[in-house]
Amino acid sequence: MSSTITEGARPDDARRHNRGAVLRRLHLDGPCTRAVLATELGLNRSTIKAVVDGLADSGLVSERLPSRRSGAGRPSLLVVPSPQAALVLAVDIRVDRVAMALFGLGGEILGRLSWRLRPGAAVPRDVITGVLESAVVLASELSLPVVAAGVSVPGVVRHSDGLVRDAPHLGWVDVPLGEQLTAGLRMPVTVANDAELGALAEQTRGVARGVADMMFVAGDVGVGGGVILGGRAIRGASGYLGELGHMVVRPDGRECHCGCRGCWETEVGANALCRALNLPLNIGRGELYAELRELGADPANALDRLADYTSWLGLGLVNVVNLLAPRLVVLGDLFAALPEPVLEVVGTRVRERSIVSRAVEYTEVARSTLSRDAHLVGAAEAAFSPILEAAVS
Missing domain, CATH: 3.30.420.40 (ATPase, nucleotide binding domain)
Incomplete structure (x- = not known):
C-alpha cells in the first residue's frame, strides 16, 4: 500500500502569494478596506494586516480615510495603491x-x-x-x-x-x-x-472584466483579434495568432495586400467602410468617426447604407465564434464606433447563425468601453x- 504526501506551501511562498494577490487586487480593482480584502481573497485579518503593512513599508500602498462617509463612528481606512510607486x-x-x-x-x-x-x-x-x-x-x-x-x-x-x-x-x-x-x-x-x-485591456479594465473566455476584434485600416480563453491569452506559434482580417470570406473578392483575395478586412476594414459610405479612401480618422456619429442619429438610414457591410461583419464574427467559442466578443476601434442598430443586427446574426453561440447559451457582442485607449x-x-x-x- 502506498500513500501520497502533499506538502503544504512554505511560509515564504505563502507570503509572496498573498502579497501578490493583494497588490494585484488593488492595482486592478482600486482601493478598498482591509475587511474587503480579507473577504474577497479568503484570508484572515491578521494575514491581511501583515501583507498590507509590508506593502505600505515598501511604498506600494498607503491608507487613508474615504472621501465620502456614511453612518456614525469612525470609517474604516481604505488601502490605496500608490500610483508613483x-x-x-x-x-x-x-x-x-x-x-x-x-x-x-x-x-x-x-x-x-x-x-x-x-x-x-x-x-x-x-x-x-x-x-x-x-x-x-x-x-x-x-x-x-x-x-x-x-x-x-x-x-x-x-x-x-x-x-x-x-x-x-x-x-x-x-x-x-x-x-x-x-x-x-x-x-x-x-x-x-x-x-x-486590446483583449488584455478589455479583460482587466473594460467591458470584459471577469469574463474568462472572450475575444477583442478591432477594425481600423486592418482587422485583428485578441483571444483569451480560460483566463489566459492564446497566442499560437511564436505569438502570431490573431490575424483574423486575413480569413478569406470571399474568394472572388478584392485583392488583399497579403497576396490573397477576399480577406475579411477587404470587406470590413476602413477602406470598405469608406466605400460603403461613399467617402474618399484617404479621409481622416476624425472625419470618418464624425460621419459614423451623424449616421447613428438616423437608424433606418444607417442600416440601409451599411447593409452589405453589416452582412460581411456578421459573417466573419460567426466564423470566429464557431472556431473559438468565446462568451463575449468585444468590438474595438472603428467597429466600436458603428451605429447601435448595426451592432444590434450583428449581435443577432451571431446568436442565430453560430451553432457554438447557441450551444454556450449565446455569445454576446459588445462595443469597447475604452475607446481608442484600449x-x-x-x-x-x-x-x-x-x-x-x-x-x-
Whole structure:
C-alpha cells in the first residue's frame, strides 16, 4: 500500500502569494478596506494586516480615510495603491499616429502625448527615435523613474523578443522593435500585437472584466483579434495568432495586400467602410468617426447604407465564434464606433447563425468601453505584469 504526501506551501511562498494577490487586487480593482480584502481573497485579518503593512513599508500602498462617509463612528481606512510607486510607459503605434502615456500603479494615467504620422512615413528608425525622445519628455514632467514599457503594434509580432515580423500597413518587415527599444529606453520592453493588447485591456479594465473566455476584434485600416480563453491569452506559434482580417470570406473578392483575395478586412476594414459610405479612401480618422456619429442619429438610414457591410461583419464574427467559442466578443476601434442598430443586427446574426453561440447559451457582442485607449491600456498592463510579480519577492 502506498500513500501520497502533499506538502503544504512554505511560509515564504505563502507570503509572496498573498502579497501578490493583494497588490494585484488593488492595482486592478482600486482601493478598498482591509475587511474587503480579507473577504474577497479568503484570508484572515491578521494575514491581511501583515501583507498590507509590508506593502505600505515598501511604498506600494498607503491608507487613508474615504472621501465620502456614511453612518456614525469612525470609517474604516481604505488601502490605496500608490500610483508613483511604479510607473510604466505605454506606446500605441498606428498607421497614422503614435500615442504614448505614463501609467501609475493602479492604472492612473499620469501623462500623455501623441503625434501624427504622414501616410507612408512610418519609417522604423524615425518612429523609434520619436518614442525615445518623447519618453524623456514624459518622464521629465514627473521627475520619477519609469521602470518598464509596453508597445502595441498593428502587425505580426514575435512574442519572445518583440520582433515585428510583418506590419504591412506600416510597411515594416523584420523590425527588431523590442530589442531596439529595450536598448534605447534601458528598461524591460514588451512588444505585442495591438489586438492582443486590446483583449488584455478589455479583460482587466473594460467591458470584459471577469469574463474568462472572450475575444477583442478591432477594425481600423486592418482587422485583428485578441483571444483569451480560460483566463489566459492564446497566442499560437511564436505569438502570431490573431490575424483574423486575413480569413478569406470571399474568394472572388478584392485583392488583399497579403497576396490573397477576399480577406475579411477587404470587406470590413476602413477602406470598405469608406466605400460603403461613399467617402474618399484617404479621409481622416476624425472625419470618418464624425460621419459614423451623424449616421447613428438616423437608424433606418444607417442600416440601409451599411447593409452589405453589416452582412460581411456578421459573417466573419460567426466564423470566429464557431472556431473559438468565446462568451463575449468585444468590438474595438472603428467597429466600436458603428451605429447601435448595426451592432444590434450583428449581435443577432451571431446568436442565430453560430451553432457554438447557441450551444454556450449565446455569445454576446459588445462595443469597447475604452475607446481608442484600449491598446494603450493593454500595453500598460503588459508592462505591469512582471513588475507585479517582482514586487512580491
